[in-house]
Amino acid sequence: MSTIEERIQSQVAENPVMLYMKGTAMFPQCGFSARVVQILSHVGVPFVTANVLEDPELREGIKQFSSWPTIPQLYVAGEFVGGCDIVTEMFQSGELATLFSEKGIKTEAKA
Numbered sequence: 001m002s003t004i005e006e007r008i009q010s011q012v013a014e015n016p017v018m019l020y021m022k023g024t025a026m027f028p029q030c031g032f033s034a035r036v037v038q039i040l041s042h043v044g045v046p047f048v049t050a051n052v053l054e055d056p057e058l059r060e061g062i063k064q065f066s067s068w069p070t071i072p073q074l075y076v077a078g079e080f081v082g083g084c085d086i087v088t089e090m091f092q093s094g095e096l097a098t099l100f101s102e103k104g105i106k107t108e109a110k111a
Helices: 004-014 033-044 056-068 083-095 095-102
Strands: 018-020 050-052 075-077 079-082
Touching: 018 033, 033 075, 033 083, 050 079, 079 083, 083 095
Parallel strands: 018 050
Antiparallel strands: 018 075, 075 079
C-alpha cells in the first residue's frame, strides 16, 4: 500500500492538469473549486480532479504535499500552480494560457 504522498505524486505525474478540489467537476461543493473548474473549462484544457471531501487522508495529505493550506490546488505538468486566487489572476492576465502553451498542453478556449 502506498503512502498518501506517493499517491499524490503519482496522480500529479500521470495527469498533465490535476485539480484537487471539494466536490467534482460536475458538482463542485465550494465556490473556490467551482471557479477553478469554470476557468479550466473556459480555457478548454482537459483536466482530472480528485475530490478531497471523499478522502480525509487526501484532504490533509495534499496540504502537506504542497505546503499550501487551502483547497482547491492546481498542478500543471507536475508543478504546483496555486489555489483559486492565483489561478484566477493568471487566467485574467493571460499567464495561465501561456503556462499551458509552455508545457505543451493543448487548449481549446471557448469564445
